[in-house]
Amino acid sequence: MSEANMSERAAVSIRHLSKSFDDVEVLRDVELEVKTGEVVTIIGSSGSGKSTLLRCINWLEKPDRGSIHIAGQRIGVHEDGRPMPVRELAKVRAQTGMVFQGFNLWPHLNVLHNVTEAPIHVQGKSKREAEELATALLEKVGMSHKHDSYPNTLSGGQKQRVAIARALAMQPEVMLFDEPTSALDPELVGEVLAVIKDLSAEGYTMVMVTHEMAFARAVSDQVVFLEKGLIIERADPETFFTTPKTDRVRKFLENHDTPSPA
Amino acid sequence: MSNWDILWDERAQFWSGFLSTLEIFGLSIVGAFVIGCGLLYLLEGSRKRLTIPLRIFIDSMRMLPFLILAYLLYYGLPSVGIRLDAWWSGVGALAVYHGAYFAEIFRGNRLTFPPGQIEAAKAHGFTKGKMFFRLLLPQIIMQTRPLLGNQLIYALKDTAFLVIITVSELTAAANSLSSTYFIPTEAFIVVIGFYWAISVTMEIIIKQCGRFSAKRGFDNV
Ligand SMILES: Nc1ncnc2c1ncn2[C@@H]1O[C@H](COP(=O)(O)OP(=O)(O)OP(=O)(O)O)[C@@H](O)[C@H]1O
Ligand SMILES: [Mg+2]
Numbered sequence: 001m002s003e004a005n006m007s008e009r010a011a012v013s014i015r016h017l018s019k020s021f022d023d024v025e026v027l028r029d030v031e032l033e034v035k036t037g038e039v040v041t042i043i044g045s046s047g048s049g050k051s052t053l054l055r056c057i058n059w060l061e062k063p064d065r066g067s068i069h070i071a072g073q074r075i076g077v078h079e080d081g082r083p084m085p086v087r088e089l090a091k092v093r094a095q096t097g098m099v100f101q102g103f104n105l106w107p108h109l110n111v112l113h114n115v116t117e118a119p120i121h122v123q124g125k126s127k128r129e130a131e132e133l134a135t136a137l138l139e140k141v142g143m144s145h146k147h148d149s150y151p152n153t154l155s156g157g158q159k160q161r162v163a164i165a166r167a168l169a170m171q172p173e174v175m176l177f178d179e180p181t182s183a184l185d186p187e188l189v190g191e192v193l194a195v196i197k198d199l200s201a202e203g204y205t206m207v208m209v210t211h212e213m214a215f216a217r218a219v220s221d222q223v224v225f226l227e228k229g230l231i232i233e234r235a236d237p238e239t240f241f242t243t244p245k246t247d248r249v250r251k252f253l254e255n256h257d258t259p260s261p262a
Numbered sequence: 263m264s265n266w267d268i269l270w271d272e273r274a275q276f277w278s279g280f281l282s283t284l285e286i287f288g289l290s291i292v293g294a295f296v297i298g299c300g301l302l303y304l305l306e307g308s309r310k311r312l313t314i315p316l317r318i319f320i321d322s323m324r325m326l327p328f329l330i331l332a333y334l335l336y337y338g339l340p341s342v343g344i345r346l347d348a349w350w351s352g353v354g355a356l357a358v359y360h361g362a363y364f365a366e367i368f369r370g371n372r373l374t375f376p377p378g379q380i381e382a383a384k385a386h387g388f389t390k391g392k393m394f395f396r397l398l399l400p401q402i403i404m405q406t407r408p409l410l411g412n413q414l415i416y417a418l419k420d421t422a423f424l425v426i427i428t429v430s431e432l433t434a435a436a437n438s439l440s441s442t443y444f445i446p447t448e449a450f451i452v453v454i455g456f457y458w459a460i461s462v463t464m465e466i467i468i469k470q471c472g473r474f475s476a477k478r479g480f481d482n483v
Binding site: 058060086087090091093094096097098100102103104105106107108117118121122123150151152153163166167170 | 376378379381382383384385386387388389390392396397400401404475477478479480
């Protein structure tokens, strides 16, 4: 099968991706293929480039080299190298849903309007259609009782669940999670992980950066280990967590309490 | 007949001056607000080629005494072939002058706007215009509400300068009555009452808006 064909089938297809900040190479020739319905977890120590990789996928960071396709559609530049006009870029971006470590809800909008904002004003859905969708999604993340609340009145876990509903409302090809529980009090981590786990069970395509090893092991189809911008190991979660190939990963897993099999 | 009785008989003059001040004030602050928002939009993510002249314009307005700007528009513009009557010169001067101040207030707040919210907007497919009008501007206005309120009061007080370029507003009415009947104290006390009434009404409205933003957690300004 040709490379173009593979790209069409994958939800996300990353080829030869490189990115430097100033003179430091943060991503080096990264290749990653995320199939529809697959959950890919990116693991690595701090500064290894995990966030940068995730943020390149929706072009929040502009890669120096390489290509990224979302559901077969090139993001950021056209195949012939022409830069992509902002409107077109925004359209491709809307194919991805991103959940941030710091929630980043819009504080002047209530919960319902945070979720309907982009469907109405970016995708041009009718108010009614958007609200029906939002209501269903808020139900899914267990936040339907907070429709009218403003973000400042919510706990961190609640904010993050709303942020997940907000991203889902774009009906994206792929959901991107950047350490979605790292800013949460320990007792709130579980409620957010439970939501993400439900999504994986429902077949959502997801790329996730997390330090929650037990969780990664439980939900991932593929685990990728990033070290200084290089993918040094990739495997299914069982293999990755039980018989890592490199010393680096073995060390890393020793330092993070390795999860017992779920 | 006491001085107050004279003023009561002339109440029609005060009233028309008051209406005229209200009209000038209302028009010019709407204009100033639009100019302030427009400048903020142009400053948002634009190239240096555009932002540098805009910043120079804003700063030069802020350094100029208002009266001089009003003089320039009324007496200076005709020499370049643009002739505005006193009324429109006054409204224009107020709008441009306070528009620059609005822009500066907005810009200062924009610098502290959480970048994460912008990223979230981009990630959700927002382009600059939508993001500006839906997400940035409403929050910046809520955040800067107390400063905007102050600026409105300055704008109201600056309307009084327009008497000098012959606009017949509230201060002009007092001026004319005080010189016709030689009762400056009483005439100006009445006018102070009118300005005070407008200011207090404005304060109340701004307080009400405050409740709206406090509900959203914007009360920490
Ligand atoms: N905007 C930027 N400008 C300059 N350097 C940056 C920028 N963003 C990230 N970096 C650098 O790139 C490297 C990778 O950063 P990145 O945020 O991708 O790491 P990470 O794996 O997500 O780390 P963490 O686990 O701490 O979130 C780091 O050395 C970081 O300092
Ligand atoms: Mg990171």
